[in-house]
Amino acid sequence: MSTLAQTRAMSQRSVLALVRQPALVIPSAVFPLFFAALGTSSFSRAVNIPGFPEVDSFLDFALAGAVVQGILFGSITSATALATDIETGFFDRLLAAPTQRTAILIGRLAGAMAYGFAQTLFFVAVLVPFGLRITTGAVGLMLMAIGGLLTALAVAALMSTMALRTGSSEAVQGSFPLLFVLLFFSSAFFPRETMSGAYRRIADWNPVSHLVEGFRSLTIGEVNATSIAQVVVLPAALAVVTITGALAALAARTRRG
Amino acid sequence: MSSTIAPAWGLALRSLRNIRRLPSAFVPALMMPLVQVIAFSGTFAGITVVQGFPTDRSVNWYLPLAVTMGSSFAGLGTGFAMIRDLQSGFYDRLRMSPAGRRSLLLGPFIAAWARALIAVVLVLIVGVALGARPTSWVAIPSLIAVGLGTATLGTGWGIGLAYRFGDMRAAAIMQLTLFLGLFLTDAQTPIDVMSGWLVPVATVNPLSRVLGLARQGFIDDGASWATTIWGLATLIAVSAATAMFAMAGLRRLDD
Amino acid sequence: MSQSPIFARDLVRVFGSGDSAVRAVDGVDLDVSAGEIFGFLGPNGAGKSTTVRMLTTLLRPTSGTARVAGFDVVTDADAVRRSIGVALQDAAIDPLMTGRELLRLQATLYSIPRTDGERRSGELLERVGLSAAADRRVGTYSGGMRRRLDLALALIGEPSVLFLDEPTTGLDPMSRISLWEEIRRLNADGTTVLLTTQYLEEADQLADRVAIIDHGQIVREGQPDDLKAEVGAPTLFIDVETTLVDTATGVLGTFGELRPTAEGTLGVGLRDGVGAVSAVVRALDEAGVAVSHLEVRAPSLDDVFAEATGYRLEGADTDGATR
Numbered sequence: 001m002s003t004l005a006q007t008r009a010m011s012q013r014s015v016l017a018l019v020r021q022p023a024l025v026i027p028s029a030v031f032p033l034f035f036a037a038l039g040t041s042s043f044s045r046a047v048n049i050p051g052f053p054e055v056d057s058f059l060d061f062a063l064a065g066a067v068v069q070g071i072l073f074g075s076i077t078s079a080t081a082l083a084t085d086i087e088t089g090f091f092d093r094l095l096a097a098p099t100q101r102t103a104i105l106i107g108r109l110a111g112a113m114a115y116g117f118a119q120t121l122f123f124v125a126v127l128v129p130f131g132l133r134i135t136t137g138a139v140g141l142m143l144m145a146i147g148g149l150l151t152a153l154a155v156a157a158l159m160s161t162m163a164l165r166t167g168s169s170e171a172v173q174g175s176f177p178l179l180f181v182l183l184f185f186s187s188a189f190f191p192r193e194t195m196s197g198a199y200r201r202i203a204d205w206n207p208v209s210h211l212v213e214g215f216r217s218l219t220i221g222e223v224n225a226t227s228i229a230q231v232v233v234l235p236a237a238l239a240v241v242t243i244t245g246a247l248a249a250l251a252a253r254t255r256r257g
Numbered sequence: 258m259s260s261t262i263a264p265a266w267g268l269a270l271r272s273l274r275n276i277r278r279l280p281s282a283f284v285p286a287l288m289m290p291l292v293q294v295i296a297f298s299g300t301f302a303g304i305t306v307v308q309g310f311p312t313d314r315s316v317n318w319y320l321p322l323a324v325t326m327g328s329s330f331a332g333l334g335t336g337f338a339m340i341r342d343l344q345s346g347f348y349d350r351l352r353m354s355p356a357g358r359r360s361l362l363l364g365p366f367i368a369a370w371a372r373a374l375i376a377v378v379l380v381l382i383v384g385v386a387l388g389a390r391p392t393s394w395v396a397i398p399s400l401i402a403v404g405l406g407t408a409t410l411g412t413g414w415g416i417g418l419a420y421r422f423g424d425m426r427a428a429a430i431m432q433l434t435l436f437l438g439l440f441l442t443d444a445q446t447p448i449d450v451m452s453g454w455l456v457p458v459a460t461v462n463p464l465s466r467v468l469g470l471a472r473q474g475f476i477d478d479g480a481s482w483a484t485t486i487w488g489l490a491t492l493i494a495v496s497a498a499t500a501m502f503a504m505a506g507l508r509r510l511d512d
Numbered sequence: 513m514s515q516s517p518i519f520a521r522d523l524v525r526v527f528g529s530g531d532s533a534v535r536a537v538d539g540v541d542l543d544v545s546a547g548e549i550f551g552f553l554g555p556n557g558a559g560k561s562t563t564v565r566m567l568t569t570l571l572r573p574t575s576g577t578a579r580v581a582g583f584d585v586v587t588d589a590d591a592v593r594r595s596i597g598v599a600l601q602d603a604a605i606d607p608l609m610t611g612r613e614l615l616r617l618q619a620t621l622y623s624i625p626r627t628d629g630e631r632r633s634g635e636l637l638e639r640v641g642l643s644a645a646a647d648r649r650v651g652t653y654s655g656g657m658r659r660r661l662d663l664a665l666a667l668i669g670e671p672s673v674l675f676l677d678e679p680t681t682g683l684d685p686m687s688r689i690s691l692w693e694e695i696r697r698l699n700a701d702g703t704t705v706l707l708t709t710q711y712l713e714e715a716d717q718l719a720d721r722v723a724i725i726d727h728g729q730i731v732r733e734g735q736p737d738d739l740k741a742e743v744g745a746p747t748l749f750i751d752v753e754t755t756l757v758d759t760a761t762g763v764l765g766t767f768g769e770l771r772p773t774a775e776g777t778l779g780v781g782l783r784d785g786v787g788a789v790s791a792v793v794r795a796l797d798e799a800g801v802a803v804s805h806l807e808v809r810a811p812s813l814d815d816v817f818a819e820a821t822g823y824r825l826e827g828a829d830t831d832g833a834t835r
Contacts, residue, residue, distance in 0.1 A: 039445070045308070184297075190304075347606050350665070353569060353593060354621035
């Protein structure tokens, strides 16, 4: 089998796993939507406070945070699956077969990319009936879906590195609080402009802030160099770094095996 | 009566010792409210300028929420421990002993109260460090009442579900339901400030009354007899209901 | 108490309902006398542990009655609990606690006052040889140590009736024998013991009477020797030279039914019992068959078990006399 065919087979396996076990992915989709709905009602009047961007409703503001939150949590799922493969010995069987090493990893990452892409579109589709409006239209939506795909790739590669290094699904799931902190110490749920002190400085530095703000300006602003840099270039650059790390971790593990 | 207290105390002691011996089961439950009070107060710092927000310190609003979350999840923690005991069969040993069924129930409650008080104290320390300032002397007694009360309802709900399912499904259900229950309230903003679908939900949700009690010493002009009585009455009613749910679950184990 | 310490009449336990209902225990009668060691045997899933769970108040019977130490297991469960000690195989011991902490907790659950509980814990640890390990976490104990701690836990309330569920499963032969001695000692002090085991040799060694349960019903009950006698003839095994096998087989056939054996050995179930051995030897001698090895084996409890249930238990001694 060619490397390409192998990669395709591995990708199919990881995508099918998501489709066949909805219980694994539903929480990572439902929670962000729940919080977006909750925020829309709770913070309806917050849109008028100084520093808040110009929006029709809090929902338009909340979409970006929800999308990134869903992708972060969803990426844990696919990395957990990889760690489980290692725990059950399926990974070793793949290594024993004449499979390309990288096909195993790329297969997993492809599953995450598909999930990130689909989830972004799904969130928009669910929220439009509740009044969500995307000012940048179809072009912006497509950019967001690509951004979702790239973000999922970057985060999944990071999580896969952890899975490959530790070989423990528990360790991967244990990273949940870290993602939670990363998300909260950013502008995912409220604008940076309304924060102050040390919290504000952390949010300024947190790449999640810039990522979310890219999605946000595509929702409530316009397509421009900044928003494209934040939604496409930033996650793509992160992905290069994390994939390099994941490949190194893969090489380390196959040497050990 | 002593035949109920002594065994219950023995069981509670075991549970508290396990905090030190199995920290991985306790520390995350303790970190959660601490992270929550920091994250919510920081993220939503700007919300206090909205017309009608009853305090100008966001941490004053979110500290009582974190205490409520932390102590109710301290209660659920005993539910997780119960699942472990049921699955390992250790609980059979307890059920075969002549200890009264009430003491088998009371043990986890005592343990949860102790865990909740730890959570209350730590959240208070972190909250005050972040700038929380009580507006009335009732702040501390109210927080303690809510801490103990929500630990009680969390324990009853948690072990009741553990008895019924006996496996990790119970853990998922108890976390999800309590999480939803606590957020479908005025957790994030006062009912007067919000608008839309959450208004009627938060208004009828009895847990809003509990949060009201927890908050009354931290918001401007918040403390009142009505808030106190409504809050306490709700805590007592819900705790009693979940304790009965747990008792019925324990009886069902024989079936 | 005039009544037997473990008594059951028509005990039934049904799991589920409707078409999927399973009668796990289907009309069990038990009558264990005071001071007896009673062996309760059965294949997995035969209703053995369900019966024990009902007798130890963990599970309510669907119908029928059971009394332990003279108390009804449903209406007087607390009195039953005060009278029994139980070491259940699947009831794990909390690995985070030390042996001493567990015994003290157990003492508390039996409402034994603190100082008495501490003294009694110390005595029991001594008795089962765990004094040195008393303050170590149970997680660090070996299988044998856990079993001994389990026995000590069962004894904290000074029970008159002791339930031991597979007390020696997984133990090495030495630990097993020392546990048997402990059980005999307890029994000699007047404790009635109900023992389940998958080692038939253990039941044979320890039990005054045994009952075999299969498909929820008692299929055999009695003293081990009587049950073995019911199975029938003892088996005579002889080893002969290969060239003489046919002749020897012909001779043996006149004394009873031939039985399958290992290669190179012949076996016959002696119709007229052990007394026929000398006649067999004479007949073989007359036929010119030289016997290099000869052995008579009485039916084992394993034969009884196999005949009653159609199973042979794992871990049972099955070599040679496989039927």
